[in-house]
Amino acid sequence: MGETIRLTSRFDGFEFEAYHAKPTDARRGGLLLIQEIFGVTDHIRELCDGFAEDGYETIAPAFYDRLERGFAADYSPEAIQKGVQHSQATPWEQVVGDAQAAIDALQAPVFVTGYCWGGAATWLVACRGMGVAAASAFYGRRISELVDETPRCPTILHFGKADASIPMEKVDEMREKHPDLPIYLYEAGHGFNSDRRADYHPDSARLGRLRTLQLFALNGAGRSEI
Template sequence: MGETIKLKSGFDGFELGAYHVQPGDARRGGLVLIQEIFGVTDHIRELADSFADEGYEVIAPSLYDRLEPGFEADYSQEAVAKGVRYSQETPWDQVAGDLQAAVDALKPPVFVTGFCWGGAATWLAACRCTGLSAASAFYGRRISEQKDETPKVPIILHFGKTDASIPPVRIDEIAAAHPDIPIHMYDAGHGFVSDRRADYDADCARLARLRTLALFANNGGGRSSV
């Protein structure tokens, strides 16, 4: 359904790949969709396609291309270890520059969402990128590392109550630093949006998606009464 395009990073001029898909019907806006540690996988592409069905032109940048072009991991222990290592070797300033290139490639209004490591990158984009209208971050463990930065656009956060990888203290730190930001807690674990993960929860995934679409709709991406 989509195609591969190239983006020129505002960080260093590097050209990275991205999955790009046009909306299936009337356009509601643009959406930057940020990968998990596993890269731009079939799951990320399916999510992009599903948001396109909702009326969004979607770009999912391949943020590990400097380390391994087209990186796309499975869920094996070895792949997870590589994905974690790549996330640690990818500096936030670079990520911000790459994401700005994705935002700039889309006509407004432009939104951003991301999952796991991409959830933290979503927070980063909301704080540093220009041209965004709203953001929705899913189970971003490393958001707490950036809690001293303040989002410039409306943002909502989604976490699982039984997510062992994100201690409650990290969420409390974010809430204390930004008491005005909505934090939605779900009866689920980490990765509850992905049907490839053991913690997948269809009901929680649907509710979080509805909240995300309502946020986008109420900030320029159409009209909503949700």
């Protein structure tokens, strides 16, 4: 359904690729969808296509293009390690600049969602990005690095109760820092939204998606002709 486009980062002027999926019917809004550590994979493109079917013009930037053009890893231990290395070599300031380029390319209202590394990046964009109507972050382990920052827009967080990489103490810290922030817990582990991962939990994935779409609907998503 989608196509590859090029965007220019607001951070350093770097030109990078992004997957772009347009709705085929009435448009509800724009959506920045942020990848896991694995890059813009088939799974990420499928998520973009799914949101486009729901009426959201969706862009998924290739945040690792400076390190490796077209990076899309599988789920082997070697690929996971490489994805972790790429994520650690990608500064948050750069992420904000790349994300802003995608936001600016979309017509308001613009929403943000992301998974894993992208969950933390979603939190970051909600805190520092301009022109974001609402954000929905899934199992962002590195949110704990950014917990002292405050979102500028309505934001919700999703975590699996059995996620070994995100102890409940970290989630409790987020609650203490942001007592009014909706945090949803699921009977699942890390990566429960991805049907490519061992922790995939269909019921939790459906519920998380429903809550995300409800958040968007409450914060400006509407229907207009393309």
